[in-house]
Amino acid sequence: MKSDDTSxxxxxxxxxxxxxxxxxxxxxxxxxxxxxxxxxxxxxxxxFSLAIAIQNLAWGIGTxxxxxxxxxxxxxxxITIGLLLYALGxxxxxxxxxxxxxxxxxxxxxxxxxxxxxxxxxxxxxxATSSEKRSLALGITTAAGSAGQVIGPPxxxxxxxxxxxxxxxxxxxxxxILTILIVPILKNDNPVSKKKSEEKLSDALKEAVIDPTYxxxxxxxxxxxxxxxxxxxxxxxFIIENSSPITxxxxxxxxxxxxxxxxxxxxxxxxxxxxxxxxLAGALGKNYRKKYLLSLIYFGRTxxxxxxxLMPITPxxxxxxxxxxxxxxxxxxxxTSGIIGYIYGLKYMGTLYGIVFLSHQIGxxxxxxxxxxxxxxxxxxxxxxxxxxxxxxxSAIIHMPIKEKPLIDxxxxxxx
Numbered sequence: 491m492k493s494d495d496t497s498x499x500x501x502x503x504x505x506x507x508x509x510x511x512x513x514x515x516x517x518x519x520x521x522x523x524x525x526x527x528x529x530x531x532x533x534x535x536x537x538f539s540l541a542i543a544i545q546n547l548a549w550g551i552g553t554x555x556x557x558x559x560x561x562x563x564x565x566x567x568x569i570t571i572g573l574l575l576y577a578l579g580x581x582x583x584x585x586x587x588x589x590x591x592x593x594x595x596x597x598x599x600x601x602x603x604x605x606x607x608x609x610x611x612x613x614x615x616x617x618a619t620s621s622e623k624r625s626l627a628l629g630i631t632t633a634a635g636s637a638g639q640v641i642g643p644p645x646x647x648x649x650x651x652x653x654x655x656x657x658x659x660x661x662x663x664x665x666x667i668l669t670i671l672i673v674p675i676l677k678n679d680n681p682v683s684k685k686k687s688e689e690k691l692s693d694a695l696k697e698a699v700i701d702p703t704y705x706x707x708x709x710x711x712x713x714x715x716x717x718x719x720x721x722x723x724x725x726x727x728f729i730i731e732n733s734s735p736i737t738x739x740x741x742x743x744x745x746x747x748x749x750x751x752x753x754x755x756x757x758x759x760x761x762x763x764x765x766x767x768x769x770l771a772g773a774l775g776k777n778y779r780k781k782y783l784l785s786l787i788y789f790g791r792t793x794x795x796x797x798x799x800l801m802p803i804t805p806x807x808x809x810x811x812x813x814x815x816x817x818x819x820x821x822x823x824x825x826t827s828g829i830i831g832y833i834y835g836l837k838y839m840g841t842l843y844g845i846v847f848l849s850h851q852i853g854x855x856x857x858x859x860x861x862x863x864x865x866x867x868x869x870x871x872x873x874x875x876x877x878x879x880x881x882x883x884x885s886a887i888i889h890m891p892i893k894e895k896p897l898i899d900x901x902x903x904x905x906x
Contacts, residue, residue, distance in 0.1 A: 498627050502618040505675035506611045507634030509569065512669045513576070513606040515638030516662045518757055519646035520545070521723045525730070526655045527592075535727075537589035539862025541596045542723045543855040546715070548600025550851020553609035554844030556601075558691065561840055565614040566673050572605015573670050581663035584656040602666070608635070609847060612827045613840030614676055622776075624831065628824035629772015636768055636820055639761025647754040694838045695845075703833065703892045704842075707826060708849045710784070710888045713881035714822050715853030717791060720878055721760070721815065724861040726753030728871050732803045742805040752805055756812040763816030771821035772828070780825040780832075781892040787818050787825075788889070792882035794818070799875045833897055853881070 524538050552572075560568035579598030586592045612628055619627040649658040698704040733749050736742050746755050774783055798811040826846065831839040861874045 498619070498623045498630065500618060500627075501675050502677070503615050503627055503631060505672050506615045507631050508672050509573075509606055509669060510608070510611050510631060510635040511638040511641070512665060513573075513603060513638065514635040515642035515645070516576075516580070516666065517603055518639040518642040518722060518761065519662075521726045521757070522643060522646050522650065522754060523655050523658075524723065524727055526650065530655075531587060531589075533589055534862075534866050536859070536862035536866045538592065539723060539858050539865075541589065541592040542719075543857075543859035543862075544593050545596035545600040545603070546719050546851045546854030546858060548597045549603045549607065550600075550715075550848040550854065552601040552604030553607065553847045553851070554841050556605045557609040557613060557840030557844040560610045560613065561691070561838060565610055566676050568610050569606055569676065570670055570673050572602050572607070572610070573666050573673070574602070575599075576602025576606055577663045577666035578602070580659050580666065584659035584663070606666075606669070608632070608823060608827070609840050609844040612823070612843065613836075616827070616831050616839055617836050625775035625780075625824060625828045626769070626772045628828050629769045629775070632772070632820050632823045633765040633768035636761045636764030636816075639764065640758050642761070643754040643757040647751065691838055691841060694834065694842065697897060698834055698842055698845075701897065703894075704830075704846070706888050706892050707830065708846050710788070710885040711822070711826060711846050711850040712853035713788065713878070713885040715850035715855075716857035716881050717795075717853075717878045718819065718857075719854030720857035720861050720874060722757070723858045724865075724871060724874075725756060729753045729756060729803075729808055733808055734802070734804045736805050740805065742809060749805075752808060756808050759809060759812035760816035760819055763813050764819035764821070767817035767819060767821040768824060770817075772824040775825050775828050779894055780829045781889045781894050784822060784825050784829075784889045785886045787821050788882050788886035790818050791815065792879050792886060795875060795879050795882065799872070829892075829894060833893075833895070835896075 520542055524535070524542075527533070528535060528538050556568045556572060559571075575598055579595050579600075579602050583592060583595045583599065586595055612631060615627055615631050616624055646658060649661065729752050730749050733752060736747060736749065736752065742752070742755075746752055771783060771787070794811060794814045798807060801807055827839070827843045830843045830846065834842050857874070857878065860877065861871055864873050865871055
């Protein structure tokens, strides 16, 4: 493929999108296992929450490591290792019977998600795409992860209705192994990726970490992880415990008949509308300042959460909130990764994005863990909702001063 090809749907984009779809289809289901696992072993809610929180933190730590490995040894090797770890962690977790074993094994799962997730995949897609199409390509690839969220929860809910949770984990492990068959397609022949650069990774890191713009991107991504991980891990349980019953004959009753099913439906709606939101964000990022779009997304999430928790929790309000939040869910990813590639260049885009993504996953750790901890202490998630609203407002503000200009141009301006 040539860099000036008229189609954005290249083999690299399609393969990367499929891998993300499968990886996130599995990842988006873990909240559905919280109640079955906790009830079988009589665990406190915080025990399973800590396991998922550790998974998110390992995912964050692993992303820059896998990205750096990919940039040195090859994207396909890094992604293959990630999928193997993913399968191993999920499979062994199916036999775990103690909170400590689940928490330890979620370190392996987290590293597996890192190797098959946004860091390596978005970097290889970004390098394989011309600058004119890069923002849209990143949006489409991100949307594929959202498509996985549409497929994953209903599929897991169906499996859980006919077999124990441990058997579902085994099926997910097999799917992860089979995904490796897609990896060879990630061969990048785009001349954009073959341009030589004398810049070292250490130099790129030094320049980034002293740049206030990079620091603001790092801090701003925290709330994204906090909000998304809290909802992914706890929203199904929150719905079961707080939503009014589904009225027969209502619109919601046409697709699910119980509040348990409403939890899976909510995650599917988030994933469905995230497909449109991610693609739209990627398309808008080509013509508008990405920092302003990011601020609008965080403001929108914050406002949606305030309205949702102040209103009665009904099946309709759950569906509407899921639709709005879905449209804003991963819309931050193509914009954040795109702005990093634009400002700091493509050669080490994966590693630099991976470090910013670590902040996202620190937020994920805190959101999931606090959700379980505060639930056990106070018997509700109310405080965590308001914490998420606060950090969302912070992110809406902190993106505004970002200097959305290539670092090299800023250096030239200083010296001239």
